Amino acid sequence: MRLLAPALVTAAVLLSACGTTESPTTAPTASSGGPVTVTDARGKAVKLESAAEKVVVLEWGETEIVTSLGVMPVGVADAAGYKTWDVAAPLADGVKDVGKRNEPSVDSIVALDPDLVIMAEGRDTALAGQLEAYVPVVVTKSSDASRNFDRLREDVKVIAQAIGKSAEGDKLLSEMDTALADGRKAVEAKGAAGTPFVMADGWLEGSTVNIRPFGKGSLVSDTAEALGLKNAWTGEVDAQWGLGATDVEGLTALTDPKTVLFYSASEDDVFTTGLAGNPVWQRLPFVASKKVFKLEPGTWTFGGPKSVVRVAEQFVKAITA
Template sequence: MRIPALIAAAAILLTACGTTEEAPPGGATAAAGGPVTVTDSRGKAVELKAPATKVVALEWAEAEILVSLGVPPVGVADAAGFKTWDSVVTLAESTEDVGKRNEPSVDAIVALDPDLVVMAEERESTLVPQLEKYVPVVVTKTSDAGRNFDRLREDVKLIAKAVGKTAEGDGLLADMDAGLAEGRKAVEAKGATGTPFFMADGWLEGSTVSIRPFGKGSLVSDIAERVGLVNAWTGEVDPQWGLGQTDVEGLTALTDPRTVLFYSASEEDVFSTGLEQNPVWQRLPFVTSKKITKLAPGSWTFGGPESVGHIADQLVKAVTA
């Protein structure tokens, strides 16, 4: 099951057209090439003289979505990191790096003379007023553990509308949904529906391995549930990202022998290098049964529709092999 590259561009929202229908969440539909108004996650109406063609993206999911829509960003925050962590699309060599995601350079952004800056809600507090002196800014929701797939749709449709690619965005989302449905059928056919899973990433703090579970409501958990799996992690998670925190001892709560482990490690792999000699780790059910799948490097767990498809493919393959 591979979601076509076209899917990657949009990330999910509902489109509404016509004079008798309710306006879509991104704002009223504009004539092709004419002025466009979108309403972003702040509830702010952002007016553009025309669909944006020179866009700076300050978060990787937004950069991925733009590339997928056929509007490659002229600037990206931490472009080198993007190439490591999100490999489902390719940034143009001409893409400028505008600084860190948590601290981009206003000067570097303005120097590109963009039509639009797209950024994540969690980073907008002090940066938006600075940028809006020079360029329109659209703020996406980025994550919401209470409704992550709906949120993704809204973010994709918002971006697609701002760059004049509404139809392309709708097509990407439709392809994504079709790919997830196909994956669910494959899981059902194998009799693997209801397989419990644990998804995490991790890092070393001194000699201690810290583990970050992807709980219910995280985008990866929603992907897995869409293809028929069940999240085995019931620990506390944050309300935006659906992420938790634990150590290897905390994983002893995972006792179901059917549980499979998925983990992300595009750089340091603490699961294979920091835990392999740990006696607690060695007794965990997915370790003893060897039901462990490392996601391919560049599988961005907070990405757009194309990342969703890429991750879903790997989950389905692992439980149907």
């Protein structure tokens, strides 16, 4: 979900394809250390001789989950990008880069002799089939704007089962739930429940700043609403990621003076460099009232439970200040 061109942002799906909507499930191991079977986002039963130890991961959110569970991948897609955009679960220096997330190298993956490859649904429908000639593949849903928290739980449980870390997966989800509950209490104690917010990222195209709002159903929006906040963005968003498209003029629809803007920019900060002198930007209520908050660099807005906690903590800190 690195920043994409506007034409892609407005597409029905931001990634290349959407597969089955069947919920991933897990099957118990036959015995301790024995075979493992998981049913992934394709509805496909993936059988492993034992829990995977050498894992290659092709999407950042899933990389974060695997690493959070205590298993360091042997290879990931765009390792440098992950280290920039997601610091919630750091990678070891020795993890191999296997290419781009949307175009990983099959040769590089196979050369690592992994027990399992984990990839996101929609990245490349043909890639899973190519890899399965050499290694088992588990496909995750990765995002679903109609049920993102349930989807995240399912992805975590499937991954945890596949790598023999089910207890750690349950603990990871429990820690996320506790952080959200504690954050909601803090927001309510401040009398800030119901505060309207907008979350966005953006990029510069020529002299125009393209803005991508995170609408209802995006993982960040679900996180903020779990804290008791209200998403003020009501524009059209896609069905998988809950993301929209607008420009600075489009933000003028947000007139409630209580609205708070959060934005993400782990690389180029176009909200500062591209909008600082824009008169339309300067007149927006959240800009005029200095209610604009940049998420800390390395806060991945499409991540796992640790990223959810990281986002929640920053929202709570800003809202209750």
